[in-house]
Amino acid sequence: MTDDLRELSGRVSIVGVGDTDYSADWRASRANDPEWTGRDSNGLALLAFERALKDGGLTRKDIDGLAFAVGPTPTETMVDVLGIKPAYVEKGWLYSMMRNAVHAIDEGKANTVALVYGYAQKSMGVEYGGTDIQQGTLSYYYYHPWGWSSQAAHWAMTFQYYSKKYGYTEKDLAAVPVQIRKHAMLNENAVMRTPLTVDDYLASRYIVRPLHVFDLCLVNDGGVCLILRKTNQSRDMPHAPVKIAGWGEYHGRKDKWQNMVEQSLQPYLKISGGQAFSMAAMTHRDIQHLQPYDHGSFIVPLQIEGFGFAKPGEGLAFCQDGRIGLGGELPVNTSGGMLSESYMQGWNQMAEAVRQLRHEAGARQVEGIETSMFCFCSSTGADTFIYQRG
Amino acid sequence: MAEKRPNRVLGPYHDDFWAYCREGELRLQKCGACGYISWPATDACFDCGARGDFSWEKFSGKGKIISWCTFEREYYRGVLPVPWDTILVKLNEGPIFLSNPKGFAYKDIEADMPVKLAFIDCEDNAGQFKLPVFERA
């Protein structure tokens, strides 16, 4: 941890948040309505952006920075779609873009940066496994000759190893999607709001055994926008600013199986989380709300362990009996995460952290919280952020 | 009769791996700079990043199953049936190798079950090849 990063802690805040109608779009896409022609990524990005502007009491003229991840859309098109003329632009991956935007704002390259995401993955028919995948992360396509592919299979291998090592069953894992579904039921914009019980889970089909359909995230359309500016210029805005207090990043090399299966991602998470804690001058005891990446249910307990909330092998025990629920010791994915709210590659989870820290989450609000932690955790690394009510 | 399989990744280094398989050998790349064994085949060491400095280390093919999973959803419709079993084998020499069980199935597998290497005749769009799989030791 450099002193520079320590000084950046809290200097920039999230002042606007917007997202799209995940639930309504999902229902429309499944209603066999001939009028429904699907969404497109640019349109979703625009809707989220306009809502974030309104939320922050801002106009397009206030936005002089743009960082976006909207499919293959080039910068010229994106600025046209959004109707802005930013001086600072980055097209890329959310987690490095958020860090970079904080630096850019601090260095005066931009005053107010919109981070924009839009992905019409459902309308586009995106798949996360199978022979069509021929590029990207090596493990997604290299093992085709052995019939092994998909995001699901990564977590199936990881959970199988962990469950045998520490003596867990599928029923123990059920606690994670069941709890997160309970949260989604309190969120009107969540895609999946049907009650889910442990029995429903156990009776459901396997995708990649031992994982059931409820262990895997949705594929749906949506967009999210977060607007950032200096905390000391965020005081007279409609909402309490949400400070970006710390971050950490770690991406593994060497053997994926060793990192992911044998070590349960713990090295990634400990390093990434440790950096974030250090930058924020906090420990896990200061964290009141956790938004762990949940494109697979099983990485939730792994993140709980990795950040020190539970001892190695005890992360899944920690997920039992409502301890990760509202009113529990560490409420997790309170809007329904990506398992039940919306699969926005973590962006919706950041939006929820903002709403919780503003104390605007309504029926699912965790009372009086001041801190929240988000992690983008994958089979190759972890990007962690700590947010604090300003 | 060769089993139809989804396509391999081919090209420099990958072709070497499959050529050794054709000879009935499981060989993986050992870095000349740091000694690390990289798998899947690569042009740069997964540990130190050194490029192009490899020897192909021969493996005994003995190991144990550390994890396993079975595809119930058809990701390879029309090519592979479901349920489709896959195993993760920790080779005695250390590296971890994803493969398929030969002569046993999901219900037979236990953690740390010893296995040994076998090759089966397969084919993909690029032609016939020998695929490394594992049977009970």
Ligand SMILES: [Zn+2]
């Ligand atoms: Zn090396």
